[in-house]
Amino acid sequence: MGYIGDKDKEYLKGEFDKYLKEKVLLLVFTGPNCQYCNVATAIAQEVAELHDAIEFHEYPVDSEEAKKYGVEHAPTVVITDGDKFGGRIRYVGLPSGYEFSSMIEDIIDVSRRTAEVSEEVRAQLEQIDKPVRIQVFVTPTCPYCPRAVRTAHRFAILNENITGEMIEAIEFPEWANKWNVMSVPHIVINEDVQFIGAYPDEQYIQYVIEAWKKAQ
Template identity: 40%
Template sequence: MLLGLDVRTQLREIFSKDLKEPVNIKLFSQAIGCDTCPTAEELLKEVAQLDERIKLDIYSPLVDREISARYGIERVPTIVVEGDKDYGIRYIGLPAGLEFSTLVHTILQVSKREPKLSEKTLEFLSEIDVPIEIMVFVTTSCGYCPAAAITAVNFAIANDNIKAVVVDASENPDLAQLYQVVGVPKIVINRGLVEFVGAQPENAFLGYVMAAYGRLKNGQA
């Protein structure tokens, strides 16, 4: 077991109290060429066993090509957390260490079917009518990373045009190098249209997203 008895007990209590609606987790994994995939499978199986409202399906991009293409899977392991629809939330890597809290908070927030954001933020996000991808680079030892990742997740839940992609920088060094990640969390919007570093407050995070939206609308992308 990856999760200790105390952790499993705590999670059961949290899910029993705070999980509102069923959550579907899709793990895209493969046995060959992926060192962390077996651990990701075991971890998610243990999480799913804690509450019957959490459903886990495991797919191999090499075999299940149609659904992998539908969800835009390019790397393994990739975790999709969805409710009654796909919110565009992806976690690329193994959510271990401090990033396990990102997984738990994502499950809980998706179960609520609504974001945890201020009315002002929701008002601004409702204006976005073009695709926005928020990529959050994290590491499992980064104390500030979960907050940045969860903010992106909430933004994705708020607007179907927004996608949140959390990327473990250590497991994906090519992406980290491509986007010049030297500190985490680093947030990359629409593949470099706007970038910033650090777990910013909600209003500051919103400012960067709206700046990217403005550039897209002005044809600067």
């Protein structure tokens, strides 16, 4: 028996048929003593089975592939074209609950090799010429979190210097504690600039720009 219900699968298949274009790699990095690794693998596998354009691979978190994609934690789910997106669009911890929908939207955007932002935000994104890492701490029961995760991922799709990383705060409590995460979404950029809440792109980008400027 699978994790994703038949009705949900049917719906997702329809969406994928409509929107998927280029090949998408759905990579799951797993390791020992990892409570949710099996689930992450199973979910990714089930999603990949729904469409030919999605290719699933599982790698150990201590493998060469993990190094190549910059992955250090298990489970991590990476959505990529295997090339210019690298490991920049990722989920550390299980993309379940509300984050499942973020993962599906990411698959579609990565397959389209683009994402929607306004012209104004696109122009601001274009100036970012140094690495910026956006970490978004979430809980799976937070309805506001996917918006913050998707913004980070859309920015990462549109700019090669940006990494967008969801972190499931309950699965990684020490990591969450390091940044005193007590309300989600809690966003940490370049381990420096922080804010809490699901802001519109125009406000979100200001924090990203601030972090980028500080890195100059």
